[in-house]
Amino acid sequence: MGKQRVAVIGAQGRMGAEAVRAVEAADDLELVAALGRGDRLETLTEAGAEVAVELTHPDAVMENLAFCVAHGVHGVVGTTGWTDERLATLRGQLAEAPGIGVLIAPNFGIGAVLTMRFARQAARFFESVEIVESHHPGKADAPSGTAVRTAQLVAEARRAAGLGDQPDATTTALDGARGASVDGVPVHAVRLRGLVAHQEVRFGDEGEVLTIAHDSMNRSSFMPGVLLGVRRVVGTPGLTFGLEHFLDLDG
Ligand SMILES: NC(=O)C1=CN([C@@H]2O[C@H](COP(=O)(O)OP(=O)(O)OC[C@H]3O[C@@H](n4cnc5c(N)ncnc54)[C@H](OP(=O)(O)O)[C@@H]3O)[C@@H](O)[C@H]2O)C=CC1
Numbered sequence: 575m576g577k578q579r580v581a582v583i584g585a586q587g588r589m590g591a592e593a594v595r596a597v598e599a600a601d602d603l604e605l606v607a608a609l610g611r612g613d614r615l616e617t618l619t620e621a622g623a624e625v626a627v628e629l630t631h632p633d634a635v636m637e638n639l640a641f642c643v644a645h646g647v648h649g650v651v652g653t654t655g656w657t658d659e660r661l662a663t664l665r666g667q668l669a670e671a672p673g674i675g676v677l678i679a680p681n682f683g684i685g686a687v688l689t690m691r692f693a694r695q696a697a698r699f700f701e702s703v704e705i706v707e708s709h710h711p712g713k714a715d716a717p718s719g720t721a722v723r724t725a726q727l728v729a730e731a732r733r734a735a736g737l738g739d740q741p742d743a744t745t746t747a748l749d750g751a752r753g754a755s756v757d758g759v760p761v762h763a764v765r766l767r768g769l770v771a772h773q774e775v776r777f778g779d780e781g782e783v784l785t786i787a788h789d790s791m792n793r794s795s796f797m798p799g800v801l802l803g804v805r806r807v808v809g810t811p812g813l814t815f816g817l818e819h820f821l822d823l824d825g
């Protein structure tokens with residue numbers, strides 16, 4: 575079998591540069607295009623890319639993916655900024671392109687995926703929950719896509735368990751002091767030089783606190799997840815949201 579033909583969009587960025595190295599180092603993959611800002615998307619089809627790894631910016635990802643899907647190129651997406659509206663648009667595009675798959679991974683780190691799973695499991699047992707995500711100061715979006723997804727999963731689990739609003743007697747607060755509410759879960763975003771990507775999910779109930787913490791110490795830690803996505807997405811038509819769907823976590 576020939577090597578899978580892979581392109582990286584956002585190839586000069588922090589994640590994109592790492593993805594270029596990871597694809598080049600993989601025996602079963604061939605890097606056929608590395609696009610930066612201003613490069614023509616047609617380069618993807620001219621190079622015969624089968625899969626594009628999209629690691630750019632929330633402002634650019636929709637246009638890039640629309641091109642990929644319309645031209646029969648599968649997508650593996652790490653870029654953040656996903657809303658229900660954006661997902662609906664992408665699903666509509668995929669419906670017109672049978673056989674094409676797109677994986678959106680809020681986080682490619684295996685530990686981060688497990689953090690989300692564990693947080694979902696823990697959610698029904700605790701009255702209170704807050705999320706603290708901490709990142710490098712070059713990050714464009716806040717809160718992180720991982721924190722948003724974690725909050726949504728926790729909120730769904732709380733609702734399913736019949737839990738109501740969290741206890742919080744705050745009546746006066748400076749703007750932002752209680753974080754952003756994502757589906758009722760307070761999320762606090764820290765931006766600090768020296769950090770890469772970190773998250774704590776803090777649960778509390780009478781007399782006990784459970785903290786689930788994950789730290790990405792470098793960006794190469796995301797690459798096994800990126801490569802797994804590249805290998806699996808070609809056989810998985812439609813939209814897959816979350817790397818957990820390729821990890822057999824219940825196996
Ligand atoms: N899912 C995951 O596990 C992870 C996801 N991310 C996400 O990935 C995205 C990228 O992160 P990061 O690498 O740190 O960001 P960077 O800013 O370092 O890299 C983004 C790159 O994309 C380029 N770019 C912007 N627009 C376009 C475009 N239209 N076409 C081609 N290239 C473009 C930028 O160019 P220029 O510099 O000129 O703007 C830059 O080189 C973010 O959304 C981030 O949150 C990050 C880490 C892990």
Ligand SMILES: O=C(O)C1=N[C@H](C(=O)O)C[C@H](O)C1
Nearest residue numbers: 654680681713718719720771
């Ligand atoms: O911008 C980053 O760096 C990261 N972005 C993703 C996110 O927003 O969750 C994944 C990881 O946290 C690193």
